[in-house]
Amino acid sequence: MWHISGNLIFINSKRKTSLFIIGFLSILSMPVSIAENTPHEHQSGLYFYSHEVDKEERTSLHIPISEIDELGRNFTIGFDFKIRTSNQNFGYIFRMIGEKEMNLDLIISDLRMDSLVSVILSNKPIIQFNTHSLSNFGFDTWNNACISLVDDTISMTINGITKSRKIPDNKYRFLDIYFGANKHAEFSTTEISPMTVKNIRLFSKQKEIRYWPLDRHGKNIVCDEYKKEKAYTINPKWEIDNHYKWQKKESITFEMFPQIAFDSINERVFIAQYNRMLIYDVQREKLDTIHNIQGNPYYVYANQMVYDSRVGQLISYNFSNDRLATYNFQQRKWNYNDPEKIMPQYWHHGKLFISEDSMLVTIGGYGYFKYKGVMMKYPLSEKKWEKVDISKTIYPRYLGSIGYLGEGKVLYFGGYGSESGNQEESPRNYYDLYQIDVHNDSIVKLWEKATKNNEVHYTNSNSMVIDKKKGVFYVLTYENRLKKSNIQIKEFKINSPEYRFVGDTIPYIFSDNRSFCDLFLSSKAGKLVAITTYTGDKENVSNIDIYTINYSPFATDEIYQxxxxxxxxxxxxxxxxxxxxxxxxxxxxxxxxxxxxxxxxxxxxxxxxxxxxxxxxxxxxxxxxxxxxxxxxxxxxxxxxxxxxxxxxxxxxxxxx
Structure with a gap:
């Protein structure tokens, strides 16, 4: 007889081995369903390059279980796997190799047809699952698998469904487990199913003895959580690296000084010029072009465009007059036609549009050898600019970063300027954070970070991304004393000047008013979006790059073991x-x-x-x-x-x- 007490199974008869295996494997699948109901914080797992690349570039994960003393002939291995949508799905999930040229394989056939997941022992199929009969099995979804060898019985469980088979000749020990490809002398293969694998667990005598989450990792090795047992990889692609490494999505050549804005509702980047509109959809990862029928935005060299999500229109603005240029997407028309080129008064000012108040707000800027210590507000209902002097509290500057907290409050961080506003009077970098209420113009200084003599000085992206739940904000920073610089995200706390670097770097050419960078959050896609532009001194052509990184971005110690x-x-x-x-x-x-x-x-x-x-x-x-x-x-x-x-x-x- 057998019974379950808590999470333990007690066996009173060897004749009930198969029942024990079924009960034990069912318990192994229990934590998986719980994990699926918890908030998904970040991507994890090892992505296996498969048929989409050349054979020598395909992925392998090798676990030398012969080095694990606690593991005998009887053991259980469990893991999660996801089969990607692909033109070809056939291939090995794993191959276990043992003594006397014994092998145990888990293979999947094409999911588009009468699909089978097969357990093959020494070239003979012993267990098969029809994927149509499995619960919630399909493309691009996580599945749980466990395979157990106990005495003369082998059992396979997929998504809670178990099948068993007697193997009376089980007297040899397994030595190696290969997920994906392998270069073993007798059992080499490059036929890999397009998959991602995570949470590999080894059990001996119903006790978990090794666990590889396949999350944090080394260069070509990954260690388990208990004994730091090493597994070895070839051509790995770690899903968690998407939270650290920027991916360049688009590289565009455009007429000089394009206007850039972001739609946070539909998660689109707009790049506007006089005769066309480029739209990058973050979720679809697709770039579209609209050819304008009529009009143009202001021909201003600085970036002076925002998106009004309240009515779904783009707004191009000019500080010299109260008229706004708006773009109608249905008609593909700007309501402004003047081709005059405008020299900016407020280079690199912080800007945002507050939809709930239908108000455009800008802070700081630079023009005609002076740094600006003003906040400019344009309520659409009043159709005119309101200028607020903030220079007594926030010294004049440009290259600061702005973000919206809600309820009419914005954060403004850092920049470069001087106390008097004059360019020739000791300009410096600022590392201070302010909270500004745009309803009553009140300002609260939250903190200022002290600097050291040998510290690298930096300025920021036009916008910041605020995470109120974590109490932090993210901003792109770069060394403004270099032309060939690099951008990296800094994560600052809102209530103190503590910070850390997250993510890797983006190459950036900083040439003052010929450069621009910005940062946005695509909540639905779960990504941060970085935009960089640079307009050459001679060719008057702008190079625009669009990058994404998974949100939240991670620091180095969160990626590498x-x-x-x-x-x-x-x-x-x-x-x-x-x-x-x-x-x-x-x-x-x-x-x-x-x-x-x-x-x-x-x-x-x-x-x-x-x-x-x-x-x-x-x-x-x-x-x-x-x-x-x-x-x-x-x-x-x-x-x-x-x-x-x-x-x-x-x-x-x-x-x-």
């Missing part, structure tokens, strides 16, 4: 020590040879040198026209300044090193 970093560092140190030792020995031997030459020339031996050297060992051997060198590749060899091969002077230990 610390133990893999330590191992890499230790290997680096060991290599330096070995090379240093070789160099020291070479210098020592050369010094000995020099002393020996002095002995041959003077007829005396240096009284301080008691180390005997064989004259035969130092016999000169010319080596053609070879230059003096130490050769470490293709064999160890040392040639001195007289082109003599002195390799034989070194002991075998050095040659081996």
């Amino acid at each position: 610390q133990e893999t970093i330590i191992n890499t560092y230790q290997n680096y140190i060991i290599t330096i020590i070995i090379v240093g030792l070789i160099i020291c020995i070479i210098l020592y031997v050369l010094k000995k040879k020099k002393r020996l030459k002095q002995y041959n020339g003077n007829g005396k031996e240096n009284s301080n040198d008691n180390t005997p050297l064989s004259l035969d060992l130092l016999k000169d051997v010319p080596v053609g026209n070879t230059s003096p060198s130490i050769i470490l590749l293709g064999g160890f060899q040392v040639i001195d300044e007289k082109r003599i091969d002195i390799t034989k002077m070194f002991p075998p230990t050095v040659k081996h090193l």
Whole structure:
């Protein structure tokens, strides 16, 4: 008999082994359903390159289970897997290889037809599932699988459905598990199902002994959570890296100084010029072009366009007059036709449109050798600009970053300017954060970050992304004292000047008013969107790049396992020590040879040198026209300044090193 107590199963009879396996595998699937109901915080898993790439570029994950002492012939392996939509789905999910050329494979056939998931033992199918009969099995969805070997029974469970089969000859031990491709001498394969795998667990005697989440990782290794047991990868693509590495989605060449805005409702980036409109859809990852029938935005060199989500229109504005240029998407028309080119008064001002108040708000800027200490407000109902002097609280500046908190409150961070507003009077970088109420113009300084003498100075993207739940905001930062710079996200706390770098870098050419960068959040797609533009000095053509990164962005220590970093560092140190030792020995031997030459020339031996050297060992051997060198590749060899091969002077230990 058998019964379940809590999460434990007790077996009173060996005849009930199959029932035990079914009960145990059912319990293994329980945490999966719970996890699916929890909020999805980030992507994880190992993405396997499959038929879409050349065979040598396909992915492999190798777990050498022969090195796990606790694992005997009886064990269970569980994991989650997802089959991607693809023209070809056939391939191996995993292959286990054991003693006496025994193999156990899990293979999937084409899901578009009468699909089968098959367990194959030593080239004979022993268990098969028709995918149409499996619960919630299909493309691009997570499935749970467990396979168990207990005495003479093998069992396979997929999404809670279990099948078992007797294997009376189970007397050999499995040594290796390969997910995807493998280069094993007898069982090599490159036929991989297009899949993603995560949460690999090994059980022995109903106890979980190893767990690879396939989340944080090293370069080509990943360690389990319990004993730091290593698994090895070839051509890996880690899903979690999408939270760290920027992906370039579009690279566009456009007429000089395009106008850029973002639609946070439909998650679209607009790039406008006089005769056309480019629209990048973040969710679809597609770029469309609309050719305008009539009109144009303001021909202003600075970026002065926002999106009004309340009525679904673009607004191009000019600080010199109260008329707004608006774009009607249905008619493909601007209501403005003047082709006059306008020199900006407020370069790099912070801008946003508050839909609930139907109000355009800008802060700061630069023009005509002066930094601006003003907030400009344009309520659409009043159809005119309102200018508010904020210079007594927020010193004049440009290149600051702005974001909307809600209820009429905005955050404004950093920038570059001076206390007087004059360009010639000690301009500097600012690292302070303000909360501004646009309804009553009140300003609260939240904090200011102290700077150090050797600290790298930076300025920011036009916009910030605020996460009120976490109490942080994200902003693109770059070193404004360099032309060839790099952009990286900084995550700041709202209530204190603490920050950290997240994500990797984006190359960025900063040439003051010829450059622009901005940051937006695409909530539905779960991505941050970065836009960079640069207009060359001569060609007057703008290069626009669009990048995305999964939200929330991660720091380096959230991506890489610390133990893999330590191992890499230790290997680096060991290599330096070995090379240093070789160099020291070479210098020592050369010094000995020099002393020996002095002995041959003077007829005396240096009284301080008691180390005997064989004259035969130092016999000169010319080596053609070879230059003096130490050769470490293709064999160890040392040639001195007289082109003599002195390799034989070194002991075998050095040659081996």
